[in-house]
Amino acid sequence: MRLPCPLCGSRDHREFTYQGAAVMLDRPAPDAGAEAWDSYVHLRDNPAGATRELWYHGAGCGAWLVVARDTVTHAVFGAELARQVRR
Amino acid sequence: MVELTASAPFDAGMERTIGAVTLRAAETGPVTALMPYAGQERALSAALERAHGLEFPAAGRMTSAGQARCLWSGLDQAMLIGVEPDPALADHAAVVAQSDGWAALTLTGDAVADVLARLVPVDLRPAAFEQGASIRSELGHMMVILARTGPQQVTVMGFRSMAGTLLHELENAMTALAARPKG
Numbered sequence: 001m002r003l004p005c006p007l008c009g010s011r012d013h014r015e016f017t018y019q020g021a022a023v024m025l026d027r028p029a030p031d032a033g034a035e036a037w038d039s040y041v042h043l044r045d046n047p048a049g050a051t052r053e054l055w056y057h058g059a060g061c062g063a064w065l066v067v068a069r070d071t072v073t074h075a076v077f078g079a080e081l082a083r084q085v086r087r
Numbered sequence: 088m089v090e091l092t093a094s095a096p097f098d099a100g101m102e103r104t105i106g107a108v109t110l111r112a113a114e115t116g117p118v119t120a121l122m123p124y125a126g127q128e129r130a131l132s133a134a135l136e137r138a139h140g141l142e143f144p145a146a147g148r149m150t151s152a153g154q155a156r157c158l159w160s161g162l163d164q165a166m167l168i169g170v171e172p173d174p175a176l177a178d179h180a181a182v183v184a185q186s187d188g189w190a191a192l193t194l195t196g197d198a199v200a201d202v203l204a205r206l207v208p209v210d211l212r213p214a215a216f217e218q219g220a221s222i223r224s225e226l227g228h229m230m231v232i233l234a235r236t237g238p239q240q241v242t243v244m245g246f247r248s249m250a251g252t253l254l255h256e257l258e259n260a261m262t263a264l265a266a267r268p269k270g
């Protein structure tokens with residue numbers, strides 16, 4: 001598996017660490033309520049198909065990436081810097 | 088006052104040739120990490136230009152002017168090598184002395200890319216890793232900076248605390264490659 005780092009180019013999977021679904025970028029407001037926070041902290045989908053995930057390019061540029069890929073076909077659609085996605 | 092004697096990460100003048108590759112200890116001079124503050128990359132680049140005659144490198148690139156080199160080394164980070172950093176750089180970036188933190192080697196010869204292909208998961212053949220390229224990747228399990236510093240030469244910078252392992256890994260790969268029958 002290779003991931004297309006926006007800074008480093010196409011790189012081998014071994015350079016990256018997987019964090020989880022990219023929902024971590026959508027942090028609820030402090031006063032969003034227990035339900036929103038419960039969902040944010042604990043509840044995850046288990047999709048068969050297109051996903052958006054956070055990967056850390058630790059053995060490369062050190063950036064957090066949002067990687068779009070398909071868990072069924074293993075196709076990787078692309079990756080963006082997480083800090084640009086948040087903006 | 089105690090006078091301390093600086094020691095180099097590798098023996099001075101260390102040079103090993105195995106097969107078609109020669110490995111040499113490289114003298115970096117001062118090494119300084121430059122990490123531009125948010126939105127300050129262009130201002131830092133201008134300050135670098137004024138003080139040292141080179142720009143802040145784009146991702147994956149190296150700039151150079153005289154003794155000075157600036158190697159891209161990660162997101163919002165580059166290493167200024169070979170010169171003491173001008174104090175004005177600190178207006179735009181975190182400037183951190185790292186001279187004693189790094190160990191540098193050069194690999195020179197026809198088979199440099201073949202040796203590194205055994206250790207680094209990036210295509211380092213000259214067509215893909217051109218003059219002026221500077222990347223961050225791993226060599227074995229070690230974080231390194233790799234820079235193309237000549238048509239047949241790659242400079243490898245690793246953490247000084249791992250200098251022995253870096254040398255061992257490279258010598259192993261050079262020996263194993265040289266042992267393969269030609270053809």
Ligand SMILES: [Zn+2]
Nearest residue numbers: 005008060061
């Ligand atoms: Zn990267």
